[in-house]
Structures are given as structure tokens and as C-alpha cells.
Amino acid sequence: MKNEKKATVFDALVMKNPIELPINVSSEIGTLRRLLIHSPDRGLGKVVPSKAQDWLFEDIVHLDMMRRDEYDYYVKILLYFLDPDKVRGKIAELGPDADRSFFKPADDHYFKSDKVIDIQRLLTDILGDESIRLRLIAAICGIERTSFRIQQQLNEYDPVELAKIMISGSLPDRTMLFAPLPNFIFTRDIGIVINDHILLNKPAKLARTREALLSQYIFFNHPLFADYQDKILEIPDNEHAFLLSDTDTNRDVTRSTLEGGDVMMIARRHLLIGVSERTTLYAAQQVMQVVFARNLVDKVTILKIPKKRDYMHIDTIFTQVKRNVWVLLGSLGRTGDEAKKRDVIHFFAPKDVSEDLKILQFIKGLEHKPIEIENLEDLLADISKNDLGASEPIQFIYSGNNEFPFGAREQWTDSCNLLALKDGVVVGYDRNQKTADAFRQAGFDVVDVASILDRFERGESSPETIENTLIMLPSAELSRARGGSHCMSLPLLRDDV
Numbered sequence: 001m002k003n004e005k006k007a008t009v010f011d012a013l014v015m016k017n018p019i020e021l022p023i024n025v026s027s028e029i030g031t032l033r034r035l036l037i038h039s040p041d042r043g044l045g046k047v048v049p050s051k052a053q054d055w056l057f058e059d060i061v062h063l064d065m066m067r068r069d070e071y072d073y074y075v076k077i078l079l080y081f082l083d084p085d086k087v088r089g090k091i092a093e094l095g096p097d098a099d100r101s102f103f104k105p106a107d108d109h110y111f112k113s114d115k116v117i118d119i120q121r122l123l124t125d126i127l128g129d130e131s132i133r134l135r136l137i138a139a140i141c142g143i144e145r146t147s148f149r150i151q152q153q154l155n156e157y158d159p160v161e162l163a164k165i166m167i168s169g170s171l172p173d174r175t176m177l178f179a180p181l182p183n184f185i186f187t188r189d190i191g192i193v194i195n196d197h198i199l200l201n202k203p204a205k206l207a208r209t210r211e212a213l214l215s216q217y218i219f220f221n222h223p224l225f226a227d228y229q230d231k232i233l234e235i236p237d238n239e240h241a242f243l244l245s246d247t248d249t250n251r252d253v254t255r256s257t258l259e260g261g262d263v264m265m266i267a268r269r270h271l272l273i274g275v276s277e278r279t280t281l282y283a284a285q286q287v288m289q290v291v292f293a294r295n296l297v298d299k300v301t302i303l304k305i306p307k308k309r310d311y312m313h314i315d316t317i318f319t320q321v322k323r324n325v326w327v328l329l330g331s332l333g334r335t336g337d338e339a340k341k342r343d344v345i346h347f348f349a350p351k352d353v354s355e356d357l358k359i360l361q362f363i364k365g366l367e368h369k370p371i372e373i374e375n376l377e378d379l380l381a382d383i384s385k386n387d388l389g390a391s392e393p394i395q396f397i398y399s400g401n402n403e404f405p406f407g408a409r410e411q412w413t414d415s416c417n418l419l420a421l422k423d424g425v426v427v428g429y430d431r432n433q434k435t436a437d438a439f440r441q442a443g444f445d446v447v448d449v450a451s452i453l454d455r456f457e458r459g460e461s462s463p464e465t466i467e468n469t470l471i472m473l474p475s476a477e478l479s480r481a482r483g484g485s486h487c488m489s490l491p492l493l494r495d496d497v
């Protein structure tokens with residue numbers, strides 16, 4: 001439909017006073033109250049084998065199956081926990097064979113929650129403003145190098161359709177104008193809430209550049225974030241970076257790239273930052289300076305992980321399950337270290353293929369005297385006990401139950417990338433069966449998402465009463481996109497723990 005200046009579609013959100021929609025995240029496990037997601041859009045169905053690597057997928061996906069059999073369940077479980085009135089009593093009619101209008105952000109029958117918010121709707125809202133629309137069209141056409149005529153043509157679409165085009169890269173008649181954004185489903189990577197501040201990301205990969213631009217416009221222009229304008233943090237490049245060649249090894253210490261999967265608000269006064277394939281040391285340092293300067297935390301821990309596609313961000317190698325329970329990849333933990341010490345080949349390995357994990361902790365005011373932490377388990381145990389006050393013994397659940405070669409296999413399909421809905425209740429992928437065994441051995445219930453929704457519907461369990469559970473999401477297609485439920489969430493509000 002052509003641009004008719006319709007009222008913004010997300011009235012429920014826009015009309016609320018932003019004060020009623022606070023933003024605050026001070027842990028990874030406090031009960032989740034509000035988050036940003038993005039349902040797989042038509043762009044994901046455009047990935048072809050020859051572009052899969054460039055677009056950061058290792059495979060092509062079946063879009064309809066990914067939506068009906070997998071992602072829609074993710075949405076249902078999120079709604080049951082965060083906004084139950086939208087789905088309670090309706091689960092049977094929202095099955096994989098039903099009409100999907102409830103799940104389509106641009107549809108009149110969409111669930112329209114102000115707790116589980118699709119970023120596409122926020123984009124639609126801001127595109128209702130003439131000046132923002134013109135600027136964003138120009139910016140996108142600039143980075144995508146389209147013709148001037150296409151710029152003019154885009155301005156003719158209404159905000160609902162224009163948002164779809166900007167995300168998917170294609171027109172309603174399926175003509176492709178530019179590349180899709182298949183990784184936009186991983187909302188974790190576009191921004192991170194640090195207490196009541198929002199840190200915007202600078203993606204390392206070209207395929208994610210447009211995501212950052214869209215997010216920047218949304219965070220700076222949507223009424224939802226109106227009260228937080230002076231709390232949005234952006235990390236600039238070091239001016240020396242502009243003078244370095246692409247191959248200069250100093251690029252890493254001057255260039256600023258940062259993705260949300262590398263930033264974890266782990267406790268009210270403690271931030272973790274990964275230095276990885278995607279996040280540079282320079283960016284990590286800049287973030288540390290700004291969070292200390294704004295007195296947002298007292299402690300920043302920097303974890304340098306191997307620059308490998310398998311690991312990508314720190315949230316691909318560990319996430320928190322409960323105040324005293326973590327899931328992690330054993331080969332980068334203590335057990336991995338011990339095995340390595342006995343391994344003469346590892347000792348002589350050139351630095352760039354080293355599997356080492358290095359951890360340095362910085363205390364505000366004593367930044368010049370960082371503390372080295374020997375292994376991941378020591379760091380996580382310290383967080384549980386000293387930052388979060390856990391009194392029970394600390395438990396580590398290892399990817400693939402630490403059995404060779406399942407640790408690596410299941411980490412690749414996001415066994416360590418879990419989203420906590422509340423303390424001890426997490427969502428993960430069903431294909432990671434050895435990791436699920438490890439959860440059982442640690443005393444957790446392991447239940448597939450359809451069964452838990454049934455139990456909720458029958459009143460046999462509820463989001464309030466459920467404890468110590470791994471909820472398993474169907475994942476044959478989603479896991480091909482190389483991210484898990486942690487990556488598919490940008491928490492905006494969690495209860496304090």
C-alpha cells in the first residue's frame with residue numbers, strides 16, 4: 001500500500017507514558033519482564049548457498065518450518081511468561097497448522113504485546129514520522145548504494161510495508177533491492193541494557209551493518225526510549241583507525257567493533273565484556289571507561305576468547321542458568337585447561353591458533369592493577385557467590401555433558417546459549433541432547449516446549465510455580481542460523497535478583 005500517513009500502528013505502546021515502560025536490566029537471571037525480538041522475516045527465505053557464509057549462516061533455512069515449528073513456539077513461551085493474557089487458553093488454536101496472523105508483526109491480528117516487542121513494529125512506528133522516514137531511507141540507500149530513483153520510490157510506501165522492505169531488502173512483489181538481514185532475529189547483538197542505560201553495538205561484519213543503522217534510529221527516535229536519550233551509549237572509532245590499511249595488525253587495538261553477544265550484565269555492579277572474533281579490545285576498553293565514568297558498575301571483567309567462528313561471542317560459550325548454576329563449554333573451562341597442560345602440541349602452538357581464554361578483572365579506580373582470573377569456572381563461581389550471594393554449591397553443566405566430541409558439536413548448535421526466563425528456568429534447543437542429559441543429572445527437569453505449554457493450559461504448572469527446568473525448543477532450522485535463544489532476545493526489563 002502506498003504511503004497514506006496512517007496513524008502509527010503500535011498505538012498501545014506509543015500512547016503509554018514511557019515511565020510505565022521502564023528499562024532496567026541488572027542480571028542475566030532476574031525474572032524477564034520485557035524484551036525485544038524479531039520474528040524470522042521474508043528475508044531469511046532469500047539466503048542462497050553461495051551467500052550463506054557472507055550472510056553469517058552456514059546453511060540455508062526452510063522459512064516456513066522455522067516459523068511454524070520453531071520460532072512461533074519461542075514466542076508462545078515468551079508470552080506465557082511475560083504477557084500471559086495474550087495466549088492463555090488459546091494455545092490449541094495457535095498450533096503449527098493454524099493461520100499465522102497472530103505471529104505476523106504487520107498483521108491486524110498480531111498479538112501486540114508491550115512486553116514481547118518485535119523490533120519491526122518499533123521501526124514501523126518511527127517511519128510514521130516524515131522527517132525520520134526521509135533520513136532513514138537516505139541513509140539506507142547510501143549504505144546499500146541504490147539508485148536515486150529507488151530512494152524516491154521507497155518514500156511512497158506506507159510505514160508498515162516500508163519497515164518490511166528495509167528489513168527484508170525486498171519489495172512486496174519480491175523484487176530484491178538490497179541484501180536481506182537474516183541475522184536481525186538475533187536482537188541480542190544490536191544493543192545491551194546496562195542497568196538503565198542502553199549500549200548500542202557496532203557490528204564487526206558487513207552483513208550486520210544495516211541492523212545497526214536501523215537500531216540506532218529506533219533507540220534515538222521511538223517514544224519507548226524517550227526518557228533514555230541521555231542514557232544511550234555509543235562507542236566511537238579511534239581516529240588512528242581511519243589511517244590503517246585493512247591488513248594492519250593494529251586495527252584490532254584501534255578499531256571499535258562490538259556486538260551484544262559479547263556484553264553481559266551479570267550483576268548490578270559487574271559487567272562482562274568478551275573480546276572475540278566480533279568485539280575488539282579497543283571497544284571493550286572504551287565500554288569500560290564509559291561505564292566507570294557514569295558509575296554504572298564497579299567491576300568490569302574482560303574475557304578474551306579465541307577468534308573463531310565457532311565461538312563468535314562469549315554468550316556462545318557460557319550463559320547463566322540459575323544464581324548458582326551455569327552452562328559452559330568444557331574445552332574453554334578448567335577441564336580443558338588441565339588437558340591442555342599435558343599436551344605438548346598445545347604448548348608449542350602458534351599464538352593465533354591458541355585455544356586459550358584469558359580473563360582480566362578491572363575494579364573502578366584501580367584500573368591500572370587488573371586481576372588475572374585463571375579459568376572460567378573461577379570467574380563464574382565468584383560471580384555466583386560474591387556478586388549474587390548464592391549460598392548453595394556452585395554447579396557447572398557442560399556442553400555435550402563434556403563427552404568427546406559432543407561438547408564441541410552441541411556448542412556449535414548453541415547448547416551454551418540459553419535464555420533465562422527466571423532464575424533456574426531457561427530456554428534452549430532440543431537437538432542438544434547430551435547437554436540435556438547433563439541438565440537432568442544436575443537435577444533439572446527437561447521438557448519440550450509444546451508439553452510445558454500444555455501443562456500450563458491444563459493448570460498443572462505455571463510460569464509462577466515452575467522451577468529448575470530446561471525448556472526445549474525445536475531447533476532443526478533455527479540452529480542453522482548459528483544463534484540460540486539468548487541471541488534471539490534483547491532484554492529491556494528484568495526484576496532485580
Ligand SMILES: NC(=O)NCCC[C@H](N)C(=O)O
Nearest residue numbers: 056186261313481482483487
Ligand atoms: N549473540 C550471538 O551469539 N548471536 C548469534 C549471531 C549469529 C549470526 N549468524 C552471526 O553470525 O552474527
